[in-house]
Structure formats: C-alpha cells, structure tokens
Amino acid sequence: MIPELQPWMLLIVAMIVFTIGLLGVIVRKNLLIMLMSIELMLNSVNLCFVAFSRIHHLVEGDLTALFVMTVAAAESAVGLGLVIALFRTLRTVDSDQIQMLRD
Amino acid sequence: MNLGFFAFCVFSTIAIFGALSVVLKKNPVSSAFALVMVFFAFAGLYALIGAHLIAALQILVYTGAIMVLFVFVIMLLNQDTPVNDLKESSGLFKGVAALALAGLAMILIHTVLRAQDIVAVGQLTEEKITAQGGNLRVVSEALFSDHVFHFELTSFLLLGAIVSTVALAKRKTALGGES
Numbered sequence: 475m476i477p478e479l480q481p482w483m484l485l486i487v488a489m490i491v492f493t494i495g496l497l498g499v500i501v502r503k504n505l506l507i508m509l510m511s512i513e514l515m516l517n518s519v520n521l522c523f524v525a526f527s528r529i530h531h532l533v534e535g536d537l538t539a540l541f542v543m544t545v546a547a548a549e550s551a552v553g554l555g556l557v558i559a560l561f562r563t564l565r566t567v568d569s570d571q572i573q574m575l576r577d
Numbered sequence: 578m579n580l581g582f583f584a585f586c587v588f589s590t591i592a593i594f595g596a597l598s599v600v601l602k603k604n605p606v607s608s609a610f611a612l613v614m615v616f617f618a619f620a621g622l623y624a625l626i627g628a629h630l631i632a633a634l635q636i637l638v639y640t641g642a643i644m645v646l647f648v649f650v651i652m653l654l655n656q657d658t659p660v661n662d663l664k665e666s667s668g669l670f671k672g673v674a675a676l677a678l679a680g681l682a683m684i685l686i687h688t689v690l691r692a693q694d695i696v697a698v699g700q701l702t703e704e705k706i707t708a709q710g711g712n713l714r715v716v717s718e719a720l721f722s723d724h725v726f727h728f729e730l731t732s733f734l735l736l737g738a739i740v741s742t743v744a745l746a747k748r749k750t751a752l753g754g755e756s
Contacts, residue, residue, distance in 0.1 A: 479581035481626055482692040487589040489685045491596045491615070493678075498600035500674070506605050506651060510612050513643065514596050517619050520635075524628045529692060532699035536716045537724055539631050543638050544731045548738035550643050554650045555745035561654055562748070 481528040484521055492518040505560070505567045509553050516546045584625055592618035605651050609644065616640045627703065630713045 491514055498511030520539040527535020561567055595615035602608045616639040623632035666674075706715050720728055 476579045476582050478579060479585050479625065480693075482689065483585060484622060484626060485689045485692055487592055487622065489689060490593050493682070493685070494593070494596040494600055496681075502600065504605060506647070506654075507599070507608050510599055510608055510647065513612065513639075514599060514615065517616070517639070520631070521619060521622060524623060524626060524631055526692070527628075528626055529695050529697065530699050531697040531701045533701055533715055533719045536628055536631055536712075537720055537727075539628075540634065540716075540720070541727065541731060543634060544734060547638060547643060548734050550646060551738050551742050552745070554646055555742040557650060558653065559745045567654060 481525045484525040488518040488521040488525065491515075491521075503569050505557050505569055508569065509550060509557070512553075513546060513550065516542060516549075581625060584621065588618045588621040588625065591615075592622070606648075609647050609651060612647070613640055613644050616644070627706070627712055629711070630716050 495511040495514030495518065498514065499508050502508055502511070520542050523535040523539045523542065525535075527533065527539075557567060560572065564571060592615050595611045595618060598611040599608045599615065602611060616635060620632045620635040620640075623629075623635060701715065706712055709715050
C-alpha cells in the first residue's frame with residue numbers, strides 16, 4: 475500500500491534540510507560553505523511556505539516564497555561581496571581568523 | 578502504482594543527501610555542485626505539489642543566478658583545500674549542543690505532526706485553482722493586485738543590494754582615493 479502524496483510530507487523534508495543547514499552554519503569554518511548552508515535553510519523555509527499554502531488552500535504562501543527568493547538573492551550578493559572584501563584584507567575565508575577586534 | 582509519492586521519495590532523497598554533502602564535503606566546489614543538486618530536487622518537489630511558478634523560478638533564480646555567483650566567487654578566491662575545516666569544541670559545549678538539537682527536533686516533529694489536522698482557512702482548493710486557469714495565473718493575479726506594493730518594494734531591496742555590493746567590492750587605491 476503506497477500512500478497518496480500529501481502536502482505535510484514536504485514538511486518532513488524541509489525540517490531535515492533546515493537542520494542540516496543549521497548544522498553547516500555551526501560546524502564549518504569556511505565562510506563560503508556557511509553562506510551555502512544559509513541558502514539551504516532559506517530553501518527549506520520556502521518549501522514550508524509552499525506546503526502550508528497548499529494545506530490551508532491559500533495562495534499567499536507562494537507569494538511569500540517569491541519574496542524570500544528575492545531576499546535570498548540580495549543576501550547572497552551582499553554576503554559574497556563581503557567575503558571578497560574580507561579575502562582582500564585577510565587573505566583567508568576562515569571564520570576563526572577574523573579576530574581583528576581581539577588584537 | 579502511485580507516481581507522485583514515488584517521485585517525492587526520489588526528490589527528497591536527493592535533497593537530503595545533497596544537503597549532507599554540501600555540509601560535509603571539504604572542497605567548496607564539490608559543495609557548490611551538491612547545492613545545485615539540492616536546488617533541482619527542491620524544484621521537483623515544488624512542481625509535484627503544484628507550485629509551478631515557484632518551481633520555474635527556483636531553477637531560474639537559484640541554479641541560474643545564485644549558483645553562478647557562488648562558483649564565480651570560488652573561482653576568484655582560488656584557495657587551497659583546507660585540511661581541517663571543522664570547528665573543535667569542548668565536551669560541555671557538545672553536550673549543550675546535543676540537548677538544544679534534541680529540543681529543536683522535538684518542536685519540529687510536533688509541528689509537522691500537528692500539520693496533518695489543520696483546518697483549511699482558504700477557498701483555493703486544487704480543483705478551484707485548475708478551474709481559474711492554473712497555479713501560474715492565480716499566483717500572478719494575487720501578486721499584481723493585492724500584493725503589488727510589496728512587489729514594488731522588492732525593487733528597492735534589489736537596488737540597495739546592488740549599490741552596497743558595488744561599494745563593498747570597490748578596490749581602494751594606495752593614495753586613498755577610490756578607483
């Protein structure tokens with residue numbers, strides 16, 4: 475017996491991917507991989523919005539997912555610009571090496 | 578044979594294993610390509626659930642624009658592969674982190690299980706969306722009528738992002754002026 479595809483099943487995938495993304499931000503030291511993990515989290519939240527939009531029979535979740543996509547594009551552009559500016563001064567993308575305020 | 582559920586299993590497996598390899602791969606280029614895989618799997622999931630506009634935009638915006646940006650920056654930085662990238666931490670910190678993770682997982686599982694018996698508040702069921710001309714038409718009409726102000730506001734956001742990125746990436750010359 476194979477069940478029908480229900481919208482709440484997507485929430486499980488979104489939950490797992492969000493947790494993996496959070497783990498990536500906490501565990502990794504490479505700033506690029508941290509940004510990629512943030513993208514993973516934003517994507518899983520998008521999936522949640524669309525799934526809840528289907529569950530509630532509304533269309534607003536789809537629209538919110540669109541706006542989240544815009545914010546994600548802006549965020550990754552600014553974040554990567556920051557990474558490049560940082561690499562120019564410190565010659566590294568290791569987040570543990572950013573300690574100019576300490577010394 | 579239920580094709581929808583089968584495709585859901587395939588796409589979600591790709592998404593979860595791709596996400597794991599984004600986090601665990603040592604080389605940033607491998608992580609970037611795993612991230613492309615995750616984005617495609619998510620686009621498949623959106624298409625399965627009937628959000629066709631979001632599925633198309635996912636491929637265009639994420640795999641088309643954001644991933645190109647990531648790959649360009651990886652190419653620009655041209656760094657050697659770091660050997661030990663994972664953060665090291667004390668035993669107490671690991672214990673606290675495990676507790677926090679367990680709490681987060683319990684909250685998330687509780688929410689997911691509660692989502693099964695949500696009472697729908699809207700009227701747009703699957704059949705009604707099809708009768709009104711499909712997901713793309715319904716979403717576009719809502720976007721350009723009720724939510725047009727928010728849509729216009731995103732242009733300011735993108736303009737701000739462009740200006741700040743240019744200001745960040747501008748190289749200072751030795752004389753103190755900007756070139």
